[in-house]
Amino acid sequence: MNKSNYAWLMTESKPAHRWLFLSIMVGILSGIVIIIQSKLLSTIIDQVYLHHATLHTLSLLLIGFCLLIFLRVGFSALREIISFNSAKTIKTNLREKCFAHLMTLAPNQLSALKTGELTSTLIEQIEALHGFFADYFPQMVITVVLPLIILITVFTQNWLAGLLLLITAPLIPLFMALIGMGTAKLNQDNFEALSRMSAYFLDLLQGLTTLSLFNQARAQFNTIQTISNDYREKTMRILRIAFLSTATLELFSTISIAIIAVYLGLGLLGFLKIGFSGVHITLAQALFILLLAPEFFMPLRQLGTFYHARAEAIGAATEIINILKTNSNTKKPSSPVLFSEKNILINMEEVDFAYSDNKKILDHFSLTAPQGSCIAITGPSGVGKSTLLQLIAKFIYPQSGAIFANGINIMDIDDDSWREHITLLHQQIRLFHGSIFDNITLANLNASKNEVELAAQLAGVLDFTQHLPQKLNTPIGEQNSGLSGGQAQRVALARIILKDTPIVLLDEPTSHLDNANASIILNLLGTWRGKKTVIIATHDQKIVEMVDHVYELKLLGEKN
Ligand SMILES: Nc1ncnc2c1ncn2[C@@H]1O[C@H](COP(=O)(O)OP(=O)(O)O)[C@@H](O)[C@H]1O
Ligand SMILES: [Mg+2]
Structure with a gap:
């Protein structure tokens, strides 16, 4: 040694x-x-x-x-x-x-x-x-x-x-x-x-x-x-x-x-x-x-x-x-594809995924999402909804089967280039030390002040910042301190609106919001309809009623 x-x-x-x-x-x-x-x-x-x-x-x-x-x-x-x-x-x-x-x-x-x-x-x-x-x-x-x-x-x-x-x-x-x-x-x-x-x-x-x-x-x-x-x-x-x-x-x-x-x-x-x-x-x-x-x-x-x-x-x-x-658990393609299409058809084909050998999360799972479609993923807690979204975001990789974007396996696409096309609203929101404004602009550093404010308004951030003395410049601590769960989620949502990508992944977006505020999400879904592909992991009946297609995940038995 x-x-x-x-x-x-x-x-x-x-x-x-x-x-x-x-x-x-x-x-x-x-x-x-x-x-x-x-x-x-x-x-x-x-x-x-x-x-x-x-x-x-x-x-x-x-x-x-x-x-x-x-x-x-x-x-x-x-x-x-x-x-x-x-x-x-x-x-x-x-x-x-x-x-x-x-x-x-x-x-x-x-x-x-x-x-x-x-x-x-x-x-x-x-x-x-x-x-x-x-x-x-x-x-x-x-x-x-x-x-x-x-x-x-x-x-x-x-x-x-x-x-x-x-x-x-x-x-x-x-x-x-x-x-x-x-x-x-x-x-x-x-x-x-x-x-x-x-x-x-x-x-x-x-x-x-x-x-x-x-x-x-x-x-x-x-x-x-x-x-x-x-x-x-x-x-x-x-x-x-x-x-x-x-x-x-x-x-x-x-x-x-x-x-x-x-x-x-x-x-x-x-x-x-x-x-x-x-x-x-x-x-x-x-x-x-x-x-x-x-x-x-x-x-x-x-x-x-x-x-x-x-x-x-x-x-x-x-x-x-x-x-x-620490080996990367996948082979990176030697010459990754730079992806730059606005109209994206997502195809998951026969995807298998497990975090450990004895418990499969996804078993030959397939899904099709044409550009502009709105899809809900439902199922009990722990079934694999978040996992599914992370697979599409390329945070984890399928063990077999593949996810295609316009026929190109996303594993062959350059990571950064793929993530320019998608945004993911995590179930656990993570904001950074800095002002609310900083946290929103993170999504697009070239955005003008007006664009940031518009995103903040659409996400309902302005609703609570207008009562604060420093408005959008209000500082937040690490781990979202100073904001309620729902407020943090709205800031994260503003970030997603500002990034303006063709594909939006939302992980239980209404879980932190009360009824009145859940309508923010529903309104957004309305404005995105037909334009952005939205894939939502959710339990919310109101959302399920709005979407074009519902995929219900089922718990797979544990292998001994
Ligand atoms: N990073 C991880 N490592 C190991 N197991 C995980 C990990 N993330 C989630 N799991 C397990 O995978 C299963 C599916 O989790 P998840 O996709 O978060 O479910 P859902 O979002 O539907 O509640 C759960 O049993 C969970 O315990
Ligand atoms: Mg989850």
């Missing part, structure tokens, strides 16, 4: 390869500047201490030293910017990919995903990849190249010091790997806990009124507490490992540097001759090596601090891959 996640992260880095390369180059250049700077510093100290050089003779070296400081600052700022951009490119790309993938899923597949989890994945978990691409990935390459350059430099000064570095260096990654092995799994658990928590919070917030009504709000506190505690413990476990690995790193690099320092000291005092090819070590040389020794371990130590970013990314990858793996 970890390996494949890692491989996946590597493939996802492709769009930012140029940035990543730049970031690595700048990192290495900045390392080389440190080597030159150390050389300068050791020479300066040697000159001052042993050769009593004056400020005047050293001025060139000092200026060079200062310039290098600025260069390093510039490089680190540059690297910061480049790294940020590379991670941003990858994250944006990935988010677009996830959204594009979600759009290929059928709407009912989408609604089966938990909103809280989905949001957590798209926002937090993709964000969690930032450190991996911005820091860990470039540092990984730098950690291989830069110590090598330093090692070669040290070898040119003194082979034994070089050898000491060479021997101690591999111990660090070894210990790090041992410690790090468990972290990826822990991080994955952590993200699962976070997703679960997000999903739960969202559900709870959305259902708070209902829960309070049943006196259950308090009881939920305990569940939240358990979930949060679980999350806290998992996070602490990861932190413990992160601290432990940093401590290990520090310990090993400090020991190595100390050994080298002791060796150099003994060499300077003349107690040790090995490694100096018979010559006494100079102060400049010893200082240069001593300054380079910590720099040799620096990239590794930095990699160590970024190690959790790697584990975090590998953990987060699982959920993202899961979203991208």
